[in-house]
Amino acid sequence: MTYLVTGATGRVGRHVVSELLARGVPVRALTREPARAAGLPPEVEVVAGDLTDPATLPAALDGVVGVHLLTTGGDDYATLRTGPEIVEMAEKAGVRRIAVLWNGKPGPVEDAVRAGGTEWTMLQAVDFMSNTLGWAESIRATGEVREPFGDVRAAVVDEADVGAVAAEVLTGDGHAGQVYTLTGPEALTPRQRLATIAAAIGRELRFVELTEQQARDRWRQAGYDDELVDLLASWQGNPPPVAYTVTDTVERLLGRPPRPFATWAHIHAAAFR
Numbered sequence: 001m002t003y004l005v006t007g008a009t010g011r012v013g014r015h016v017v018s019e020l021l022a023r024g025v026p027v028r029a030l031t032r033e034p035a036r037a038a039g040l041p042p043e044v045e046v047v048a049g050d051l052t053d054p055a056t057l058p059a060a061l062d063g064v065v066g067v068h069l070l071t072t073g074g075d076d077y078a079t080l081r082t083g084p085e086i087v088e089m090a091e092k093a094g095v096r097r098i099a100v101l102w103n104g105k106p107g108p109v110e111d112a113v114r115a116g117g118t119e120w121t122m123l124q125a126v127d128f129m130s131n132t133l134g135w136a137e138s139i140r141a142t143g144e145v146r147e148p149f150g151d152v153r154a155a156v157v158d159e160a161d162v163g164a165v166a167a168e169v170l171t172g173d174g175h176a177g178q179v180y181t182l183t184g185p186e187a188l189t190p191r192q193r194l195a196t197i198a199a200a201i202g203r204e205l206r207f208v209e210l211t212e213q214q215a216r217d218r219w220r221q222a223g224y225d226d227e228l229v230d231l232l233a234s235w236q237g238n239p240p241p242v243a244y245t246v247t248d249t250v251e252r253l254l255g256r257p258p259r260p261f262a263t264w265a266h267i268h269a270a271a272f273r
């Protein structure tokens with residue numbers, strides 16, 4: 001009855017791990033580099049494997065009934081092309097449920113999961129609160145943040161809530177074939193998020209708005225491919241309603257409201273000081 005968490009060393013995955021453990025089920029963590037899993041709880045079984053190379057996955061899938069599955073791989077978040085192989089191997093290994101951490105873009109993982117025979121659930125989380133950790137270095141060093149689209153709202157969600165929902169859909173019933181859009185309790189602009197962080201750390205912070213071209217250049221310099229740069233520009237600059245419409249999904253599934261950004265900012269305040 002083991003559950004495999006891909007991305008277990010990442011921001012969402014570590015919460016999926018802790019939430020599954022809290023439900024009393026055995027958890028296996030997949031990582032390309034087991035040393036990165038050192039911070040996971042000791043009861044977690046750590047297995048090496050790479051989602052871009054399905055030949056590395058049999059040991060990870062052995063005896064697994066449920067999988068928390070990423071749709072991107074590599075440090076540049078490239079779309080995983082190996083979806084069909086991963087899903088076929090998972091089904092042969094006896095996996096019955098897959099929770100897909102979906103980035104909202106159709107691709108080989110989602111297609112293969114939908115076409116396959118497992119009970120699947122898509123978790124669409126448009127914008128993690130922890131994306132603002134990308135501002136931390138600049139805030140600490142200069143007290144300012146340089147970003148595009150300062151007045152565009154996003155219904156940011158706490159990655160801890162995403163992890164809790166993932167554990168629920170993997171271990172609870174009634175979620176097969178559902179596409180869940182997960183948001184926090186309010187849609188906030190980057191300027192509002194920065195003001196919330198400023199209040200949490202008790203320091204005045206400045207928002208400097210970049211042009212879209214400046215942002216695209218920066219994402220390319222960070223190594224993102226054209227596909228990801230276009231995705232970021234369109235979702236941040238001209239988002240569809242799903243990106244800023246608050247849903248009640250977290251509350252409906254967990255029986256408690258989603259955590260607001262102000263709470264997230266207090267919990268993570270040390271990163272910005």
Ligand SMILES: NC(=O)c1ccc[n+]([C@@H]2O[C@H](COP(=O)([O-])OP(=O)(O)OC[C@H]3O[C@@H](n4cnc5c(N)ncnc54)[C@H](OP(=O)(O)O)[C@@H]3O)[C@@H](O)[C@H]2O)c1
Pocket residue numbers: 006007008009010011012013030031032033036037049050051052070071072073074075077101102103104124125126127128131
């Ligand atoms: N940021 C957002 O707002 C947002 C919104 C929706 C969806 N997403 C998606 O959410 C997912 C997780 O995001 P996150 O912020 O939790 O990630 P993160 O903190 O950046 O960590 C990435 C995780 O992916 C794993 N990984 C990367 N390439 C891999 C590969 N080839 N094989 C196996 N594991 C691999 C890493 O494991 P190791 O390094 O240990 O191998 C790590 O655990 C991403 O797939 C992203 O596309 C993000």
